[in-house]
Amino acid sequence: MDAKASNSRHSNEDRIGVLEELLNERYSVRAFLPKEVDRATIEHVLTTAQRTASWCNSQPWQVVIASGEAKERFRQLIYKEASGGLGDDYDFKPPREYVGVYLDRRRESGFQLYNTLGIARGDKMAYAKQALENYNFFGAPHVAIIHTNEPLGIYGAIDCGAYVSNFMLAAQALGLGTIPQAALARHSGLIRRHFNLADDRRVVCGISFGHADDSHKVNSYRTSRASVADTVTFIDK
């Protein structure tokens, strides 16, 4: 059956066109301008992302957004812990291993990043230095921490993942750049203490956001995606 026409003023063609444009444009920004985003624009992103679907409409996401001096205090703390080699304090287990095609994709995106920055293959010192930029929030003026409710388990985290996607698309639509950061969740204990999160909250990831620095080379490459044929199995009979 054909898709039902919506009640929107816009044609389905226009609507999917806008969505495709946003999805195709969005990329993980790893260099931001220091310029702050006004509160009304941030609230517009948040209001839009609130429409995210969740299991039983539980809406488990809670978000702390640090800006200005609060961001700077948090940056100093988390940077210190990360650069001191401390951390590995995830609330959710990180991937155990990347194997097969997942390892290939991880490598491809990693080499794209390093090649763009002129980092030689195998230069582990330079890899580590670039990884530490996570804890400078890549220069972003704002950082959001997304946390969920422990009893909701992995599905609460999935709901938060959907929220993160919608947050990024809403930000993209309003001219902002974003980067989701599991690297911040590596320091969940510090985050819980610093932001006084309740004991039943679990850190999923961060999102640094602001205005992309379009002149920075790190923002100049785009990652690939597998085809639908590589991803979907249709079963008709």
Ligand SMILES: Cc1cc2nc3c(=O)[nH]c(=O)nc-3n(C[C@H](O)[C@H](O)[C@H](O)COP(=O)(O)O)c2cc1C
């Ligand atoms: C849940 C999640 C966590 C991520 N964590 C990090 C991170 O800690 N640091 C980082 O540089 N990129 C991080 N990324 C960005 C991914 O590397 C990026 O989305 C992927 O390579 C695809 O590239 P694109 O976002 O530019 O399309 C994360 C992405 C997701 C969805």
